[in-house]
Amino acid sequence: MIIGIDLGTTNSLVAVWRDGRAEMIPNALGHHLTPSVVGLDDNGDVLVGLAARERLITHPHLTAAVFKRYMGSDRVTRLGRRDFRPEELSALVLKSLKLDAERYLGEPVEEAVITVPAYFSDAQRKATKIAGQLAGLRVERLVNEPTAAALAYGLHQSEPESRFLVFDLGGGTFDISILELFEGVMEVRASAGDNFLGGEDFTEALIDGFIDAVGRPRGLSDKAATPALYQALRKQAEQAKRALSSNQEAEMQVLHDGQTLSWQINDAAFQRLTEPLLKRLREPIERALRDARLKAIDLDQIVLAGGATRKPLVRKLVAKLFGRMPAMNINPDEVVAMGAAVMAGLKSRDESLNEVVMTDVCPYTLGVEVSEQIAPNRFQAGFFLPIIERNSVVPISREQTVNTIQDRQQALHVRVFQGESRQVKDNIFLGELTIPVPPKPAGEISVTIRFTYDVNGLLEAEMTVEDTGEKHRLVIEENPGVLTPEEIEQRLRELARLKIHPREHLPNATLLARADRLYQQTLGEERQWISSETARFQAVLETQDEERISAARQALKQLLDEVEGESWL
Structure with missing residues (x-):
């Protein structure tokens, strides 16, 4: 399957x-x-x-x-x-x-x-x-x-x-x-x-708007001051963003240093915030x-x-x-x-x-770094030579030929990039390979670089030294940040040792986590009410009676929905 x-x-x-x-x-x-x-x-x-x-x-x-x-x-x-x-x-x-x-x-x-x-x-x-x-x-x-x-x-x-x-x-x-x-x-x-x-950026725009409007005047100038405060802001911003999908206004409210910060935002203000x-x-x-x-x-x-x-x-x-x-x-x-x-x-x-x-x-251009002649006997590195242009139908294979630029040059260093800029410093580095070449006068050694891009969006580069017929292959696996096969095996072993929370207990764990969050976000009688009802649910869990647990879970969910509305996805 x-x-x-x-x-x-x-x-x-x-x-x-x-x-x-x-x-x-x-x-x-x-x-x-x-x-x-x-x-x-x-x-x-x-x-x-x-x-x-x-x-x-x-x-x-x-x-x-x-x-x-x-x-x-x-x-x-x-x-x-x-x-x-x-x-x-x-x-x-x-x-x-x-x-x-x-x-x-x-x-x-x-x-x-x-x-x-x-x-x-x-x-x-x-x-x-x-x-x-x-x-x-x-x-x-x-x-x-x-x-x-x-x-x-x-x-x-x-x-x-x-x-x-x-x-x-x-x-x-x-x-x-x-x-x-x-x-x-x-x-x-x-x-x-x-x-x-994406949508996360619209959420961040609301967080920034909240801080500018009511946070700074009350001493809240850094949204990342504490992880818990930032996540509370994110949740409020996400709820406000969703509310604005069907209403003209929404409210964000967080507790900071013992004071409640509230902000009303309307659809027009949200559009101004998100215009960029x-x-x-x-x-x-x-x-x-x-x-x-x-x-x-x-x-x-x-x-x-x-x-x-x-x-x-x-x-x-x-x-x-x-x-x-x-x-x-x-x-x-x-x-x-x-x-x-x-x-x-x-x-x-x-x-x-x-x-x-x-x-x-292929949604982006793929190519290599080359040096360009800017004066007699003077070259400057860092330029991008496209081999596969963006929006070419895949699978595709294309090639370009490059030459040595120095007398008795013994190696050619091929660096592969992805992007649309003329200079490689503004593109994404993918991988590199050093190819030995016969030491001959500048320009006499040619290397054909062939790129093959498959339906999964993965690239293979093959370099052929024309003078010798020697081929060098580079499957772009050594990307900065991409795990090697040995590292994958190690990570597999480490992940295998992690214990996954039992799937059948997830509904209860989710509800308890929500109750814990709301307890921390509320005050006074509402807070005590959540505490006592949560304790009652935990007592029912101890009985391991699935029928009673299901009924108690539904009762606690309804209570929490009364406090903050239905949970969103």
């Missing part, structure tokens, strides 16, 4: 293709969305999802979130006594989804298709595959998120020929893809995006249209994906840019996971998907 996974910045989802359709898989709490949050409980056991997210405020030193943004880097997050890399935290989320799928399907799951932002770099894609490996999953296929969204919409069954744009704004990343359907083939024409633009973010949404759209050689009027449909597209101001921007309302007939939170399930069905050669043909593109 192959499952499809949307590994998101804010939330992750898992789905499966069976009986001719994509089917969402619920987690232990019965939800389709699993917050991409990992933490340790008081016993040191691993918590994943809502139970972990509820402890972000009360136990910030034991909880991690938004780690997808650091995939492919060597950043570490310390939880308790142990450091975790982004791949390991993502692996724990993937493992939780794998267990949910196995429980739901009633059979082992060993393989997954995982979605990634279209603009994810080579290093980030490799890190995602490693996270799957650490979770016990074989990941032979990565699929770009907007491509998955297009598959989920079933646009391969629409008009015989059509062009459409997928606008995918998730929790932490933004992707644009323009696709064309003709003669039963769905072809990606162009992709663009921003790996550091809205401007950043425009540039990738314009680039994708230019690369596809299309105008907005040439598009037949605009498709929304990603939870952040729920915001009215985002939908208004899309409608204004394209002069029409976007398609919104599938839950934007689930559309990418459903597309991943379609791709899983294609990979398993499901008969109901025989007629679907999908092509994709």
